Amino acid sequence: KEIINEKALDGFNITIPHKESILPYLDEVSSNAKHIGAVNTVLIQDNKWIGYNTDGIGFVKGLIEDYGSIQDRKILVLGAGGASKGIVSEMQKFTNHKITVANRTMFRFDNWQIDIETISLTDVQSIIHTFDIIINTTPVGMNTQHSEFIIPVEKICKSSLVCDIIYIP
Structure with missing residues (x-):
């Protein structure tokens, strides 16, 4: 998290093999991503990592x-x-x-x-x-x-x- 926060990113993508293992590191997860159990997009808003699945x-x-x-x-x-x-x-x-x-x-x-x-x-x-x-x-x-x-x-x-x-x- 420190590296990403230092770069002042707005978000990032997740791919194989981390789409499921990233879940515990997120501050919030969209209802769709929770249902699926996987995230491929992380949006950073107000220092919170929010996971989505698109x-x-x-x-x-x-x-x-x-x-x-x-x-x-x-x-x-x-x-x-x-x-x-x-x-x-x-x-x-x-x-x-x-x-x-x-x-x-x-x-x-x-x-x-x-x-x-x-x-x-x-x-x-x-x-x-x-x-x-x-x-x-x-x-x-x-x-x-x-x-x-x-x-x-x-x-x-x-x-x-x-x-x-x-x-x-």
């Missing part, structure tokens, strides 16, 4: 503007971190289907307070072709050392929309 709002707004309605689409989200929580929480407002979230380790769902279907990344491979929208929120591919795919690309339906939210592909 992952879902930003992603879903762009998706609907470019893709159209997701109301009747089957959606799969890969990864169970802070970005995933934000995106899933917002997407639930716009779809009739329960969203499926796949992760390598199932214990990551223990602190989710969002109504979802869960599946392991291994098991999702047999049903990946049934999804209309697939969103990767994992760090796989984040740098040149990790160029592998998280799922077999050949199993994805050709009509599926595939999105990746990593910063550095």
Whole structure:
């Protein structure tokens, strides 16, 4: 906090792997970020750190503007971190289907307070072709050392929309 306060910043962004671990260091957390359990934006006002989550709002707004309605689409989200929580929480407002979230380790769902279907990344491979929208929120591919795919690309339906939210592909 001292370094950031010395720089007289108005705020900053949070990314992998700190979106959940920053929560105890904040003075306030928006109701949306509390519900999600993750923060990606911190605003500094009157020396208070206030946490927000804009992952879902930003992603879903762009998706609907470019893709159209997701109301009747089957959606799969890969990864169970802070970005995933934000995106899933917002997407639930716009779809009739329960969203499926796949992760390598199932214990990551223990602190989710969002109504979802869960599946392991291994098991999702047999049903990946049934999804209309697939969103990767994992760090796989984040740098040149990790160029592998998280799922077999050949199993994805050709009509599926595939999105990746990593910063550095």
